[in-house]
Amino acid sequence: MGIILSTEKPEDYEEVINLTDLAFKDMPFSNHKEGELVHKLRKGPNFVEELSIVAKLDGKIIGHILFTKLYIKDVEKSYETLELAPVSVLPEYQRKGIGSMLINEGLKRAKEMGFKSVMVVGHPDYYPRFGFQKAEKYNIKSSIEVPADVFMAIELIENGLKDVAGTLIYPEEFA
Numbered sequence: 510m511g512i513i514l515s516t517e518k519p520e521d522y523e524e525v526i527n528l529t530d531l532a533f534k535d536m537p538f539s540n541h542k543e544g545e546l547v548h549k550l551r552k553g554p555n556f557v558e559e560l561s562i563v564a565k566l567d568g569k570i571i572g573h574i575l576f577t578k579l580y581i582k583d584v585e586k587s588y589e590t591l592e593l594a595p596v597s598v599l600p601e602y603q604r605k606g607i608g609s610m611l612i613n614e615g616l617k618r619a620k621e622m623g624f625k626s627v628m629v630v631g632h633p634d635y636y637p638r639f640g641f642q643k644a645e646k647y648n649i650k651s652s653i654e655v656p657a658d659v660f661m662a663i664e665l666i667e668n669g670l671k672d673v674a675g676t677l678i679y680p681e682e683f684a
């Protein structure tokens with residue numbers, strides 16, 4: 510497949526929202542508001558343009574990933590990180606490696622941009638293959654209630670989460 514990864518452009522916005530809704534349509538854990546989440550995050554202050562990436566095949570968008578800037582806070586300090594959410598592949602193109610391509614490209618870009626870590630709430634069987642580990646290993650909690658095994662973190666550089674501890678603050682868009 511001749512898949513091209515590129516930074517999402519305003520003309521892609523509508524197609525990406527439709528793709529996101531289709532990807533999550535039959536997911537039992539979904540609240541079916543992931544398209545709306547993408548829309549809200551794009552308009553928010555934590556949007557990072559280069560970290561909204563589309564996968565195109567013959568000009569059609571078949572996958573998308575978004576990383577948003579968030580903060581891990583303890584009593585005195587605040588540490589910048591990224592939240593991976595959501596990642597979506599059109600149902601008919603799933604399990605062909607496109608999600609992995611998007612995640613690897615996003616992690617690579619994030620590292621090049623100087624981010625030290627990424628957090629995710631997701632499938633505990635999927636994300637460890639990219640190096641994500643349970644966030645509790647790094648003493649990081651979530652401001653929204655999530656089971657421990659689905660709340661994960663990855664260090665983009667050695668010791669990227671060393672000396673970081675606290676609560677990842679999810680803005681209201683994620684509620």
Ligand SMILES: CC(C)(COP(=O)(O)OP(=O)(O)OC[C@H]1O[C@@H](n2cnc3c(N)ncnc32)[C@H](O)[C@@H]1OP(=O)(O)O)[C@@H](O)C(=O)NCCC(=O)NCCS
Binds near residue numbers: 603607610631
């Ligand atoms: C999750 C998703 C982005 C993965 O993208 P993809 O292109 O299908 O994944 P890849 O082809 O790179 O990887 C396939 C692997 O993902 C695993 N996988 C896919 N969906 C999964 C799921 N819902 N739960 C657990 N593992 C899953 C498959 O088991 C497969 O593993 P294998 O290689 O051992 O067979 C895609 O399936 C999707 O859009 N799903 C619906 C939306 C969603 O759940 N997003 C993630 C929320 S955390």
